[in-house]
Amino acid sequence: MSSDKPAASVPRVAALYRYPVKGFTPESCESLTVLEEGRIAGDRVLGIRFADAGGAQDDWCKKQAFLSLMNTPGLARLSLKFDHQRLHLTMSLGDKLMSEAGLDKTGRQRIVEMITQYVLDLHENPLQKNPERLPLNLVGDGISPRYQDSSAGRVTLHGRESLLAVAGMLDSSELDERRFRSNIAVEGLNPWEEQGWIGKVVSIGEVRFRGFAAKERCLATHANPETGARDLPVLKALLNSYDTKKPVFAISLMPENSGIIRIGDPVLCSDVCA
Structure with a gap:
């Protein structure tokens, strides 16, 4: 972990979401079940x-x-x-x-x-x-998670500190994380720290993940999750917030096993498998 954080500080899961109908409002959950196939039960x-x-x-x-x-x-x-x-x-x-x-x-x-x-x-x-x-x-049958953006499924995660960095670029005191439709929101990271997890092992609760890729964003992020108005130029802010040629926010994770993750679970990253 970065030396900018106190040694005792461990990032933890702050919020969990799943989206029963692709493109519609999320469910806020206390826990999520990660399936062996690499998707979340009840998601899309x-x-x-x-x-x-x-x-x-x-x-x-x-x-x-x-x-x-x-x-x-x-x-x-x-x-x-x-x-x-x-x-x-x-x-x-x-x-x-x-x-x-x-x-x-x-x-x-x-x-x-x-x-x-x-x-x-x-x-x-x-x-x-x-x-x-x-x-x-x-x-869809209402049971099988199927309609994630990737045919392989995957689970998405962002750090709330990265969210605050984007909010600063937008000069917006409140940038709702629901714009980004992640499954997992984490607190206790440095801004954009999660982007360094690609290829690494990320352990959350009962589940070990591999960091797979940065999530490139689309115009969906411009829509206010309450009103539906396209009220903030989020894509432009993303290009100016993080050193990348594409507007990225959050990362996708590939699970290495099934299990349950819960709000409050520690989030640990390592370079190699144990």
Whole structure:
């Protein structure tokens, strides 16, 4: 660890998130289960996919094939709750219930009809000038994590000190970490320290990870996670905050075993496997 931190200081997990529906609001969790396949249980188990995405309905495909904050920032205004046991999805807009349904054929149709109309009513939407993207499809079984940005899955992590560095570049006292849609937020690092973990072993709770790659960001980060407004030039700030030719924030991790990680778990990095 860097000598800038006191010797007794150990970085710890500050927050954990998973995203039942790709591109929609997160669940804040006390713990996450990391699966042997390299994904988090309950994470991106559903997605709203364009009709012209190609391939089989449930195949993994790139994020450009889905409704997401990158192409539909107004999705941030919808509050989503997913009952992982009952496979039941609820969406609200403020105090207004927009949809409540299961994942049977009828329920999926109701969800898609609501989402389609909601998106078409937005000033910025990817459907109005692209009719070939309709009808939308609700894909996924609600159980299998499948629709991460990478076909290999992976788990994402950022340090809150890096978040503060970006906030300083933006002259913003409050930069919500939900803009970056990480699974794990860590406190106790130096700014950008996690970027030095590529190729190293990162141990969190019961799980050992390998640092895989820096996460290049997209326009989704410009969307305010409460209002959906594109209110901050985050990509420009990232280019000016960290010595890189691409706007990166957070890193992706490949698990070496399955297990549970919890808020408060120490986060340890080493150069070689034990």
